[in-house]
Amino acid sequence: MGNTAPPRLNIIGAGHLGQTLAHLWHSAAVFTIGEIVNRTLESSARAAGFIGAGTAAESLNACAPAEFWLISVPDSAIAEVATALEAHLSANASAGDSRPCVFHCSGALSSEVLAELAECGCEVASAHPVHSFATPEKSVSQFTGSWVALEGPATKLLETRFSAIGAHCFHLQASDKSLYHCATAIACNYLSGLMDYSFSVFEQAGIPREQAAQLLAPITAQTLDNNMQLGPARALTGPIARGDAATVRDHLRQLQARGLNPDLYRSLGQQTLQLAERNGKLSEEQVRALREALS
Structure with missing residues (x-):
């Protein structure tokens, strides 16, 4: 200086x-x-x-x-x-x-x-x-x-x-500060809440949190890297990206039966479905079936 x-x-x-x-x-x-x-x-x-x-x-x-x-x-x-x-x-x-x-x-x-x-x-x-x-x-x-x-x-x-x-x-700009902070909270703070939700589901499947953390560490790190390098749309994988409404319905049944907040899964699924639709790889029938499953 x-x-x-x-x-x-x-x-x-x-x-x-x-x-x-x-x-x-x-x-x-x-x-x-x-x-x-x-x-x-x-x-x-x-x-x-x-x-x-x-x-x-x-x-x-x-x-x-x-x-x-x-x-x-x-x-x-x-x-x-x-x-x-x-x-x-x-x-x-x-x-x-x-x-x-x-x-x-x-x-x-x-x-x-x-x-x-x-x-x-x-x-x-x-x-x-x-x-x-x-x-x-x-x-x-x-x-x-x-x-x-x-x-x-x-x-x-x-x-x-x-x-x-x-x-x-x-x-x-001052007028954008709160919205900027909202975006960072979603990506950072809510990630911790999401991981805790995932660990809770693992526990109900008989997998302790310590083991869940070990098995998730490589794939979550890879997923984060893919999102940052490729963008969320190209990084998206899983049942919604494949148009697999049957698996989504089964997930929701399992969560409901164990008292594991299926509404959170639905909300996340609806956001993810919008992302999958932008990819243009799902048929109208697949999109309709996923919307019904998540509604």
């Missing part, structure tokens, strides 16, 4: 995401990590220890000025934190001071939730890494190559900072 000292970054809410980004930014000399404010001083100290930099602070009042502020608290708390930060910045402002860049990392909320800060002269933005922050230890080694959705007036200030730690950036 040049020969000058990196700009200072204060962090409010250094959980898995905040710790990962701060560790990477510190290691790459993108930011000088300043104060870290978590719910408890002990939590802030643990975060600073993982990051390898920064100072645990009990509250905003203990924070020194910084050019950048990261708000990485739960979505429901962002507006409240933004209000508190605006009050802190206004109370400690001196004549001629420039206002910092403040950004949050919510996937669902836009930078508009930081409107109070924007009105008092801060640069604001939202930056959502498309990455599963299961543990900071794993994420710091896996983050390179992740994509980051940037939105808001201050995106140019953040793009180079994320690029410096190996991220690819793209830009969103």
Whole structure:
């Protein structure tokens, strides 16, 4: 980032995401990590220890000025934190001071939730890494190559900072942020629900979850790769792709008999049938029979 000292970054809410980004930014000399404010001083100290930099602070009042502020608290708390930060910045402002860049990392909320800060002269933005922050230890080694959705007036200030730690950036409009987040939740969060559903069905067939995970690991990895490389339509296999309504009806009978939520199977099947129809390989009779089976 040049020969000058990196700009200072204060962090409010250094959980898995905040710790990962701060560790990477510190290691790459993108930011000088300043104060870290978590719910408890002990939590802030643990975060600073993982990051390898920064100072645990009990509250905003203990924070020194910084050019950048990261708000990485739960979505429901962002507006409240933004209000508190605006009050802190206004109370400690001196004549001629420039206002910092403040950004949050919510996937669902836009930078508009930081409107109070924007009105008092801060640069604001939202930056959502498309990455599963299961543990900071794993994420710091896996983050390179992740994509980051940037939105808001201050995106140019953040793009180079994320690029410096190996991220690819793209830009969103505020009005599209929630729908974008919905799409990522379907593909990522709902995949976990889908796998749990599959494991439950395996258990009813007498196959323990541990064994089911072993037998599914190769085929699900291959299926994911095929979907990403070929697209869902060309990757689709199975009874619906073959027009096999009899197998679909048998699946539904088995699920119904075991109390395994056949409605979820129907909903997924109806979406899959639309995909199969786009392939153009099913006859009208096969499509009609599958619709009846899934209705």
